[in-house]
Amino acid sequence: MVLGFTISNYGILLRLCFYTITMLCIASITLKAQSYGLRFAGQEEIQDNRTSLNLTPEKPLCLNGTVDITFDLSLASSYTTYFGYIFRIIQNEKQNLDLLYEQKSKSFKIIIGERFSKSVIKIDSAQLFDHWNRFRIQIDLKNSTILVYANNKLIIRDQVPFGEGDCFTIFFGGNEFRNFKSKDLPPMNLKDITISEDGKRRYHWPLNELKGTTATDELVGQTASVKNPIWIKSLHNEWKLAKQFTVNGSACVAFDPASETVHVIGSDILYRYSVRSRQGEALPQKNSPPSFLPGNQAIFNPSTGKLYNYYIDQKSISAFDSVSRSWKSETLTPKYTIATEYWQANKFIAGSGSDLYILGGYGQLTYKNSIHRYHFATKKWETIPTKGNVYSPRYLAALGTTPGADTAYLIGGYGSLTGEQMLNPKSTYDLLEYIVKENTFRKLYELPVPKADFAFANSLIIDSKSNRFYGLIFPNQQFKSHLQLIRGSLSKPTYELVGTSIPYQFHDTHSYSDLYFCPTSHQLVAVTLYRNEKNTAAIKNTTDVKLYTISFPPNALEPTPSAEKQSFKTYWLWILAGLVAGGLVLIYARRRRQLESQRPHPNLLSEQSPARGVPVDEPSLASNFVDKPVFRASVYLFGNFQVFDHSGSDITKLFTPLLKELFLLLALNNIGKQRGVPSEKLNEILWPDKSGRDASNNRSVNIAKLRSILEKAGPCSLSKESGYWNILFDFNQIYVDYERYMAIINNKATLTKQTIIELEEITKRGSFLLNTEYYWLDDFKADISNNIINTFLQYADKLNINDDPEFLIQLTNFIFYYDPVNEDAIILKCKSLALMGKHTLAKNAFEKFTRDYKIIYGEDYKQSFSAFMD
Numbered sequence: 001m002v003l004g005f006t007i008s009n010y011g012i013l014l015r016l017c018f019y020t021i022t023m024l025c026i027a028s029i030t031l032k033a034q035s036y037g038l039r040f041a042g043q044e045e046i047q048d049n050r051t052s053l054n055l056t057p058e059k060p061l062c063l064n065g066t067v068d069i070t071f072d073l074s075l076a077s078s079y080t081t082y083f084g085y086i087f088r089i090i091q092n093e094k095q096n097l098d099l100l101y102e103q104k105s106k107s108f109k110i111i112i113g114e115r116f117s118k119s120v121i122k123i124d125s126a127q128l129f130d131h132w133n134r135f136r137i138q139i140d141l142k143n144s145t146i147l148v149y150a151n152n153k154l155i156i157r158d159q160v161p162f163g164e165g166d167c168f169t170i171f172f173g174g175n176e177f178r179n180f181k182s183k184d185l186p187p188m189n190l191k192d193i194t195i196s197e198d199g200k201r202r203y204h205w206p207l208n209e210l211k212g213t214t215a216t217d218e219l220v221g222q223t224a225s226v227k228n229p230i231w232i233k234s235l236h237n238e239w240k241l242a243k244q245f246t247v248n249g250s251a252c253v254a255f256d257p258a259s260e261t262v263h264v265i266g267s268d269i270l271y272r273y274s275v276r277s278r279q280g281e282a283l284p285q286k287n288s289p290p291s292f293l294p295g296n297q298a299i300f301n302p303s304t305g306k307l308y309n310y311y312i313d314q315k316s317i318s319a320f321d322s323v324s325r326s327w328k329s330e331t332l333t334p335k336y337t338i339a340t341e342y343w344q345a346n347k348f349i350a351g352s353g354s355d356l357y358i359l360g361g362y363g364q365l366t367y368k369n370s371i372h373r374y375h376f377a378t379k380k381w382e383t384i385p386t387k388g389n390v391y392s393p394r395y396l397a398a399l400g401t402t403p404g405a406d407t408a409y410l411i412g413g414y415g416s417l418t419g420e421q422m423l424n425p426k427s428t429y430d431l432l433e434y435i436v437k438e439n440t441f442r443k444l445y446e447l448p449v450p451k452a453d454f455a456f457a458n459s460l461i462i463d464s465k466s467n468r469f470y471g472l473i474f475p476n477q478q479f480k481s482h483l484q485l486i487r488g489s490l491s492k493p494t495y496e497l498v499g500t501s502i503p504y505q506f507h508d509t510h511s512y513s514d515l516y517f518c519p520t521s522h523q524l525v526a527v528t529l530y531r532n533e534k535n536t537a538a539i540k541n542t543t544d545v546k547l548y549t550i551s552f553p554p555n556a557l558e559p560t561p562s563a564e565k566q567s568f569k570t571y572w573l574w575i576l577a578g579l580v581a582g583g584l585v586l587i588y589a590r591r592r593r594q595l596e597s598q599r600p601h602p603n604l605l606s607e608q609s610p611a612r613g614v615p616v617d618e619p620s621l622a623s624n625f626v627d628k629p630v631f632r633a634s635v636y637l638f639g640n641f642q643v644f645d646h647s648g649s650d651i652t653k654l655f656t657p658l659l660k661e662l663f664l665l666l667a668l669n670n671i672g673k674q675r676g677v678p679s680e681k682l683n684e685i686l687w688p689d690k691s692g693r694d695a696s697n698n699r700s701v702n703i704a705k706l707r708s709i710l711e712k713a714g715p716c717s718l719s720k721e722s723g724y725w726n727i728l729f730d731f732n733q734i735y736v737d738y739e740r741y742m743a744i745i746n747n748k749a750t751l752t753k754q755t756i757i758e759l760e761e762i763t764k765r766g767s768f769l770l771n772t773e774y775y776w777l778d779d780f781k782a783d784i785s786n787n788i789i790n791t792f793l794q795y796a797d798k799l800n801i802n803d804d805p806e807f808l809i810q811l812t813n814f815i816f817y818y819d820p821v822n823e824d825a826i827i828l829k830c831k832s833l834a835l836m837g838k839h840t841l842a843k844n845a846f847e848k849f850t851r852d853y854k855i856i857y858g859e860d861y862k863q864s865f866s867a868f869m870d
Helices: 002-028 232-237 568-597 602-606 657-673 679-686 692-713 737-745 753-763 775-798 805-818 823-835 839-857 865-869
Strands: 038-040 052-054 066-075 083-091 095-102 107-112 115-121 133-140 145-150 153-159 167-173 188-197 200-205 214-216 223-227 240-248 252-256 261-265 269-274 279-284 297-301 306-311 316-321 326-329 346-350 355-363 366-375 380-384 398-401 407-415 426-435 440-446 461-463 468-474 480-489 495-497 502-505 511-518 523-533 541-551 634-636 642-644 716-721 724-729
Touching (some): 038 232, 107 145, 107 153, 115 153, 240 269, 252 523, 261 306, 297 346, 306 355, 346 407, 355 407, 366 407, 398 461, 398 468, 407 468, 468 511, 480 523, 502 511, 634 737, 657 679, 657 692, 657 724, 657 737, 692 716, 737 753, 737 775, 753 775, 775 823, 805 823, 823 839, 823 865
Antiparallel strands (some): 038 188, 052 223, 066 133, 066 188, 083 095, 083 167, 095 107, 107 115, 133 145, 214 223, 240 541, 297 306, 316 326, 355 366, 366 380, 398 407, 461 468, 480 495, 480 502, 511 523, 523 541, 634 642
16 A cells, blocks of 8 residues: 555656656747648639538538537638638538628628528628638537637527437538539638537647648548648748749839739830739830840839839939830930949838939949939939948848838848959858938848858848848859748847748849738749840840749748757756656655565565666757758769758768769769779779779679668669669759750850850859869869860850950859960950950959969960950
């Protein structure tokens, strides 16, 4: 009796300890609320495409006592027609109980058989649309009564012809059940359906699925079927391609938040896309904007309701007249210029809409930190000197404003402290606050330097209520890039990845991306532009436009996406929990031994196993940094060797030095020479000091290890045919930069500006297999350097230096990376700089060339600067 009582008490203590540790575990995990539920396609869709949820697809539910059916409901905004069934409950396949919404009276009605209940449910529109409302239907089967609650308020009390043991078929939305079928339903959102009997929950369908046509109850696994589902979690997780099209000219884009309309300005049309209605229209323009030059930008002024197009270099701005569908210049018409000096500049309209501010930009080898201001009333431009030194020259930054537009936030960018492209340009990750009235910048913080550099799309969405921002980031050193949405804090240097990624072709003077927020339909819109140059007289270029949408707020993709390590407080709680658990286990074990020693039958007791404490695992304190962008499966051989698997994880560390050499030997011969490597050759290169048998054993072991790694990587495999070893890649699913390089240089006859840009982006990472040295690799490296130089020079020979001198300078810079004393390149560079009016830079480039030439060849360069400039 004494032993049983003592053990019981200590058992309680141990259980308490277990629960305490469990709660500490829960408390130490940052839980992220995610949006979920089921959206029903209603009257706006044809009947076959409307949504139906059947909770009883196999057989009816037979119920007793007091039955509660609860669910959360909201009506989806921005639709025209709101009428139809929320649910239809059918008793014994004979009698219906319905909840119906009627748009005319803006009320919910309960229908019992052939009659309406006397009372109706009215919910304020501000609450009903896009906000969850809790409905509770309580049916007393003993007394045949029904109570209906909305948002915890009892509204309807009535009689129903239901009784104990009745069986019910339950539908939400449309249904096709015998004589009760109906396809009338409003566009609505539904989640967290529960069914209880006498206060005990029997079923709970959270409707938190991401895809599929079934929903699972979390309590007993009851499966519900869904037709035409729109899963809300998917809408908050995944960017959807809403529209894609091509317009003539160097297009620009602007957004009207009031009407939630994206305006894309081409040379001959203005394309307007309504996010709410998901419809677009192309309006022919009677004229192109006077400022419509490469590098032009656009902005919508909510205060005046006007769309503007402007060109910073020549202080030109024009407004669109929607009645005449023509552009009217508010300043002097600009003259043609070679290229803007303000690519990717940031902009905003301040305060009451009286002033347009333009910050930063890049052009003519120079990064900017200037601020231009245009006053709409006086139609005057001015340049404002910045105060302080925290705003360094940059472009590819993101800017957003507070609701009153009296404060702007600027984050990130790419530039240099001096503004010169030649002097150590790099990415920056600071968050700056710009007070408009004071014309003052203040640095709030700097994000930790990420493992892989990134830049920002043009706009930042500021959520003042939560003190957070949303922005799009992308690796700006890649042509085949991607945009990734992040959510960050305005007060702490932390951020997290949210939503899936968006494919993005990036070239700084050809690409543009932006981010907008729709306050009514609660969506984010991402826009990407890519300019294709055409060498025809009729059309100089076109722009590919893509619009993507995701529901707001977007869901985080990581369970605990913080840029900081777990706090010391959480760590201390774990230590405390471990000490408490260990102490209780020791006390229990000691007390058990004391009591056992007092028992009259020690021999019997000695056969029993002593109690043992269960060790408590230490929590993982690994850092949860989220600054690594998401990649698809990829292999990078230019620059440092890197391999990413199909989920975007860096698996480079799995390659030991020997496995790395084996992988490269097979991959380069397969891609570059279209042939495998025989076993004997592998043995000779990798195990020259081993006997034939030992070399074969080593080869077999390492082939097996490499095959295991390749399985993790995804769409690549290792095979052997006719004694030759090969690595086979599925290039539709895995990106290998060396393969793209080979495709470009093997088709020199069909070189285009786009393929040259792609080759630039590939080689930007660095020279081929940087910091990797094998004797057999020298021939590959030499061939690659020669091919790259020849490809760039061959394409440069096709160009007229007057057409695009800035692009020619970019080409020569990449040639100098591989051959710093290439004479053809220095001539092209100096002539291009002189044509752009940069004579000092041309002379500096020539002097650097002559210094490098003397260091390499030990003699002076024979020609003078003036000689080859003629």
